[in-house]
Amino acid sequence: MKTRSYIILVIALVLLPLVALSAWGLHLLLEQEKETQLQGIEEKTRSIALAIDQELADAEGALRVIAQTDHMHREDFASVYALMKRTITTSDSWAVIYDGNGDMLAHTHHPFKSQLSEPSNEWVPAAIALQKPSVSNLREGRAGKWKVVSVNIPVTTSTGKKFLLAHTFHANHFTKLLHRKDMSDTWVVGVFGSDGITIARNLREKEFTGTPVKPQLFDASVNQWSGRIENFTRDGFWAYNAFTHTSRANWTVAIAAPMSEINRSARTATLYAALALCLVLGCAVVGITIFARRITGSFNLTLAAAKALELGGIPQPKTSGVLEADRLQRALQEAGIKLTEENQARKRLEQERERLLHSEQEARRLAENQNTAKDEFLAMLAHELRNPLSPIAAAAELLKLAGKNEKILQQSSDIIVRQVGQLKSLIDDLLDVSRVTRGLVVLDKNKVDIISVVSVAIEQARPLIEARGHDLHLHMRSSHAAVMGDETRLIQVVTNLLNNAAKYTPQGGQITLTVEAQAYEVKLSVADNGIGIEQELLPHVFELFRQAQRTPDRSQGGLGLGLALVRSIMSLHGGRVEAESPGKEKGARFTLYLPLLGTGHGETDLTDESLGASIAPVRLMIVDDNVDAAQTLANLLSAKGHSVVIRNDAKSTIEYSQTDPLALYILDIGLPDMDGYELARRLRKSSATANATLIALTGYGQTHDKESALAAGFDDHFVKPMDIEALDKILASKSPLGFEDTVSHSDQASEHHIG
Missing domain, CATH: 3.30.450.20 (PAS domain)
Known part of the structure; x- marks a missing residue:
């Protein structure tokens, strides 16, 4: 039997049942599409009912x-x-x-x-x-x-x-609520009460609000919680009407969608599906016909091509029963054997060539990287050794000039001894630079005063800064701030940043070093008005051996190891470093962040100029059964200069306030013996604390929580965690109540200029 006969038989066996099944499927599709749209209308009624329930619930609350x-x-x-x-x-x-x-x-x-x-x-x-x-x-x-x-x-x-x-x-x-819902402009949405009277409507609301709905719809809403009916609407069209009840009120939400619209949409979808099916069937018939003709022709063409490639020694193929296919098998087998052998040989040659080429490229890349790494390491070594050598050289010059000046001799000797120690430490580290950059160095951690670190770092960087005629401005916004770290490594970090600023700032530039303590960390920044950092390089400045294009005025610049070491050392200390620059020729700023080390329960190692310097001291009480939370907030407010009393229950709060009332109370709502609302009411009733400022501090921040706080007598309501800036504004606006002792700051912020 020929191929064409097989194809005609397949068409007859496949297409006839397919057409019958397709017709039944289109009918089901029509019904399913309509049902899907009606379910969407029902979902929309439930959504509107939920929105109305939410409005009523908010009002009731x-x-x-x-x-x-x-x-x-x-x-x-x-x-x-x-x-x-x-x-x-x-x-x-x-x-x-x-x-x-x-x-x-x-x-x-x-x-x-x-x-x-x-x-x-x-x-x-x-x-x-x-x-x-x-x-x-x-x-x-x-x-x-x-x-x-x-x-x-x-x-x-x-x-x-x-x-x-x-x-x-x-x-x-x-009515406004209905208009906010995304619906078809032809749908009529209405809300009516248990008496059947229309409450709201999205279309013709002035005409129908306050009038009865259709009896058929009202009767259905009485008998069912939700459902759908078909009826003739008051707007003059037949519609599918879906309805449901609200939970808070015995109201009914109903949506009337025109039947013509729903049916038209379903019919359109079904029509498109039918057209697509007809198109597929037509294409199948045309394709099969063309394919049948081309198979016969391709057999003859392939046979001619196979015979042209024939060289002899052809194995006999198996008989398929189709004349054209048998000839195709023989021709393809003859040509295929030879093509396979040739392709395999060609593929082996290509793979071998690719392997040799890849090996050559990899070897070249490795050699270039090794050569570059050698040059960069040697340059980095010279760069890092200059830091301690500069103060040693300066001290040596002082020794020549000092004569019998014991003070200068002692200072110069101390500098040399200290810098020789630094030099030895740096040489030890540079001999194993891979350990440093991979974070494998073991730190000798102790309690370290950042101010001491800054002083030594300035001493190391001073020769280079003075040599280039820079002005160094030192802003000490904390008189001392302690961290846990390796003092030598931290000095190395700050010195690197100062030297980096000096090298990349033109002669006579400005360098600013700022030290300040924040809530939980020390912030140290080095800013300059030098050549800046291009935006393309900025994300990579801390990578090993990365730097901008060298220019003649940057002859003292390093090869990129310094900033990589800074990031590695900061990471080992649990800190971080950030770089920022507006762009080329606009200067740069490098900022270090280190975790702050506390000195005891309820105390801190610093007095920050920004903490409460402009706010008059206030006597206040924090009432919270979470001891850690209360103590942390008290520490912060004490650092700002305020006098803070901590209580963990309502009873002790009331007893203390009767004998020693305070100006301001921060009350947690969830106390063990009495909630914060009742405590606020009692404080308001007491003549001693009736005029005190009461602040609610709670984990609940919804509208009704704030309303409950205001109703209980609170002046302000805060959601945890406390907004410190907002609290500062409240403290700044209050006069101290009974604050007899002034708060003294032994550690005041300082600002210095070196240059």
Whole structure:
């Protein structure tokens, strides 16, 4: 049988069942596409219902907080009015206080004690009688000016009187919520209450708000929590109508999507699928036909090509039963054997050539790298030895000039002895430079004063700085700051940075060395106004043997090892180094960060000029059952010059404050014996601390948490961790309460100029 006959038979056996299955599949696709869109509409109704529930929950939460305040229990409606006006009043919502008879006592859109009237308030006693939060259906607003809904909280005061707090929303509030949802412009979205009256609508809202919905939709919402129906809408079209209820109120959210739109979309998708299927089937038929014709022709062409390549000794192929295929097998077998042998031989030759070429390139690269590494190492060695040799040479010159000046002789001798020790240490390290750059050097760590390190480093770098006529400005913003480290290595780091600045700054430049202590680390920076660092080189300045293009004015520059050693040594100390430069000819800054070493419980090794120098001292108390957190914050505030008392429970706080009141209290909310809200209320009631500043410090930062803090009497609310800058502003604005002793700083910031 010929190939063409096989192909025709395959077409008949495959295409006919495929067409039948495709038709059934398209029908299923149509239904599935429509169902998918309807499920999307149902998801959208649930999303809107959740958004409405969130609005109502927020309103109820705010009312609950206000209802629990002392002002409300004491019937201090002026204070309650002020709190409601500040926290829950917007342009389209307001708060109202009703008495048990339904009379309006306060309305936050009107001044307090205004003459207010609201007709038909029979619903108020009923809402109070529920003795639980409730949400109203749509009703007339005050004087019938607009349609409103409200979230209601009944309250019984300490005198036994009953009142109702209501957070009232204009119906337009929920209409705006509907407009924020991403939906088709043709969909009608509505919200109606348990009475079937429309509360909000995205289309024609002025016409239909306050009117009943279609009976068919209302009946379905009564019988089911959620579902869908088909009905003729009030907007004049047939629609698929999906609905669901809200959880906070017995309201229903409904979306009406035109049937024509949903069906058209489904039909369009199905039509595209049908067209694609027809196109595939058509292409298959055309392709098979062309392929059948080409197979016969290709057999003859391949046979002719195979015979042209034939050299003899052809093995007999197996018979396939197809005449053209048998001929193709014989021709391809004859040509294939020879082509395979030739290809294998050619591939072996190419692989061998690639191997030899790669070996040659690798050997050349290795030789170049080794030669470069040798030159760079020798240059680096000379660069590093110059650092201690400079002060030795200067001291030797002083010895020539000193005569019998014992002081100069002693100083010069000390310099030489110290620098010879440094020289020996550097030589030992440079003999094993690979250990240093890989971080394998063992540090001799002890308590080190950074100020001492800076002094020695300046001494080592001074000859080069003076030789190039630079001005060195020294800003000591901490009189002493201790770290745990290897003093020799740290001196080496600072000296490298100073020498680096001196070398790459033109004659008569400016170099600034700044030392300051931050909360947990010491910051040391060396800045210059020299040639700067190009942006392309900046990310690589700490890599081994990396430097900018050498120019004549940089004849004293190193070959890149100095900064690599700086980064390696800082890493071994648990610190870091950063480089920054605005660009070429704009100077550079290198900054070191080292962990600060504490000197004892509740003390620190430094007094920072920036810590509280401009803030008058304040007596304050930190109340927190987390001892470490309280002590850490107290240490920081003490360093800023303030007087801090720590207590870990409410009882001891109250007892201490009765005999020695303070100006400011920072209270944790989650205390073991009494929460921070109650503690704040008691401090406010006490005459000794009634005027103190109370700050809430808590891990909870939602809106209702802040409202609870303000209602309890707090002046400010902070979320952990404490915002120190904001706290400084509060401390700066407070007058000290009973602070009789002035705070003295024995370690004041200093600023020096060398040049």
